[in-house]
Amino acid sequence: MSSEKNDVPAWEQRFRAARVSLPEWADDAPERSLYVSNASGTFEVYAWDRTAGTHRQVTDRPSGTTDASLTPDGEWVWWFDDTAGDEYGVWRRQPFAGGPDQPAVPGLAPSYEAGLALGRDGTVVVGRSTDEDGTTLHLLRPGASEPVEIYRHAEYGGVGDLSHDSALLAVDHTEHGDAMHSAIRVLRCADGEPVAELDDVTGRQAPSGLACLGFAPVDGDSRLLVAHQRRGRWEPMLWDPLTGVETELLLRTEDGRELPGDVSAQWFPDATALLVEHEFEARSELFGYTLATGTLTRLPTPRGTVAGATARPDGTVEFLWSCAAEPSAVRSTAGTVVLRAPGSVPPRSVPVEDVWVEGPGGRVHALVQRPEGPGPYPTVFEIHGGPTHHDSDSFAAGPAAWLDHGFAVVRVNYRGSTGYGQAWTDALRERVGLIELEDIGAVRAWAVASGLADPERLVLSGGSWGGYLTLLGLGTQPGDWSLGLAAVPVADYLTAYADEMEALKSLDRTLFGGTPEEVPERWRASSPLTYVEQVRAPVYLSAGLNDPRCPIRQIENYVARLEQLGVPHEVYRYEAGHGSLVVDERIKQLRLEIDFARRYLKV
Structure with a gap:
């Protein structure tokens, strides 16, 4: 039997199958929700009326849209309007039921987005970032014709949260100059004056980060849920900026065990409990934590990765779950699938194996997938971006496509990755790029010695920071790799710094311990361009013409x-920013990468 779908290879079906994000819901109208889906062929924003059972596409732009939020009353959808993926734009709003878009905040010029808070009384706080002004936060009160500036600093920061009564504003900031470890300041919205400060960086020999997780969602409660790293990993605590009281949350399982790895949390709607999200060794799980009793209860989630969760007013929890073998869906702790994208479910893929390899800085965790048939296999080392991110046991169409073409796939959570403690993440600052490649090299040696990987057909591949590590690895480990695939990479770090958005300049100054003028030797040592003369392997590069993170120049x-050097290479340039939100474009890019690898490796 033949059909159009049967003529489409499984790897392409996975890309074309519609997907949905975890729905956000309006605080005071929980039956009104918002999510992002690629159902139209481009990732766009959708409004979902749960009572009526209707879904409506809110945005429709050639380059796609992903940044959006609902007002607490559910009446308006806010979405960020940039130009062809350049991330530089303004907020617009549209009625939930449909209608024309309009400027959401009159008087604000385009900028990079630095957070948004929408209050129940109509108060709005918009975060902006520009090269000229640094970070500015702007407050728009109900009935006011224009916003007023409430915060400004040259270093990067952003909107944390508005209190339930819109009297207080939490700001995540890096005024101390360490962009990897934020501090929190609470301002009074009436006059912009500081109320309290929580800073775990200034004056400390071992700085640690803080992050705002949200004010208590009930009247008369000024407590702020905060994430901290005071014990070498992310954990939640409560802080009342009006009284200064900090409440440590001792999270223990029912059998008394402490949760390893990183822990985050959010409020249940009545503020009597927290929804706890636990990440450890590339997988995640959910717990409920009752504040009055200190009881931690595991919620029923399958083994794999929870890519987001939200607690509903009825006490249930909705979460977006997948594993490497099984596509994602929005599930509920009630045992149901809450939301699945329209159309057919994409084909399954191959489960991951966990591999631990001794590296120069400790045990390195890698996720391995094998194609059918005996090895050794041509092998793709798919390197994650971020850099403060990690690969997980979750469904991904890219790795699955390589498996379908007979390649093994190895993903490495190198030093700099999250989910393995603060020391593992912060090691990134020691020798930028080079330290990650030491860990990747250790896993590469294991892959060859174990018989998994064919040493003559080893592909180093990645996007963004992963693309940067790809180019750096081809130059610093030229005998180890047969071919490189670098998407939206940093290739010439000094020029990238000159052209990139201000928020990334701040991060780079932290990573290197100064600007290119202050510590030029560090920047040169970590730039792929420094080692380009040593590159032997064929190189494929793809780049977005409007990318503000890894600019085209x-x-x-x-x-x-x-x-000039005569190195075999191909370059694909496309009209978008830091990657594309168009399904056809994503398929085209991966098809070009697979074709390049098969031609040069003779697979």
Whole structure:
């Protein structure tokens, strides 16, 4: 039997199958929800009326839309409007039931987005970031014609949260100059004056980070839920900025065990309990934590990865779950699938195996997937971006496509990755790029020695920071890799710094301990362009023409050197920013990468 779908290979079906994000719901109208889906062929924002059972596409732009939020009363959808993926734009709003878009905050010029808070009384706080002004936060009160500036600083920061009564504003900031470890300041919205400060960086020999997780969602409660790293990993605590009282949350399982790994939390709607999200060794699980009794109860979630969760007013929890073998769906602790994208379910893929390899900085965790048939296999080392991120046991169409083409896939949670403690993440600052490649190299050696990987057909691949590590690895480990695939990479770090958005400049200054003028030797040692003369393997690069994170000029500099040196390479440039939100474009890019690898490796 033949059909159009049967003519489409499984790897492409996975990309074309519609997906949905975890729905956000309006605080005072919980039957009104918002989510992002690629059902139209481009990732766009959708409004979902749960009572009526209707779904409506809110945005429709050639480059796609993902940043959106609902007002607490559920009457308005806010969405961020940039130009062709350049991340530089303004907020617009549209009635939940449909209607024309309108400027959401009159008087604000375009900028990079630095957070948004929508209050129950109509108060709005918009965060902006520009090269000229740094971070500015703007407050718009109900009935006011224009917003007023309530915060400004040259270093990067952003909107944390508005209190339930819109009297207080929490700000995540890096005024101390360490962009990897934020502090929190609470301002009084009436006059912008500081109320309290929580800072675990200034004056400390071992700085640690803080993050705002949200004010208590009930009247008369000024407590702020905060994430901290005071014990070497992310954990939640309560802080009342009006009284200064900090309440440590001792999270223990029913048998008395402490949760390893990183822990985050959010409020249940009545503020009597917390929804706890636990990440450990590339997987995650959910717990409920009753504040009055200190009781931690595991919620029923399958083994795999929870990519987001939210507690509903009826006490149930909705979560977006998947594993490497099984596609994602929005599930409920009530035992139901709450939301699944329309159309057919994408084909399943191969489960991951956990591998631990001794590296120079400790045990390195890698996720391995094998295709059918005996090895050794041509192998793709798919390197994650971030860099403060991690690969997980979750469904991903990209790795599954390589498996379908007979490649093994290895993903490495190198030093710099999250989920393995603060020391593992912060090690990134020691020798930027080079330290990650030491861990990747250790796993590569294991893959060859174990018989998994064919040493003559080893692909180093990644996007964003993973693309940067790909180019850096091809130059610093030239004998280890047969081919490189770098998507939206940092290729010439000094030029990238000159052209990138201000928020990333702040992060880079932290990583390197100064600007290129202050510590030029560190920047040169970590730039792929420094080692381009040593590159032996064929290189494939793809770049977004409007990318503010890994701008096009620095990639062109690297490509020009490849041409001068006669290194085999191909370059694909496309009209978008830091990656594409268009399904056809994503398929095209991966097809080009697979074709490049098969031609040069003779697979």
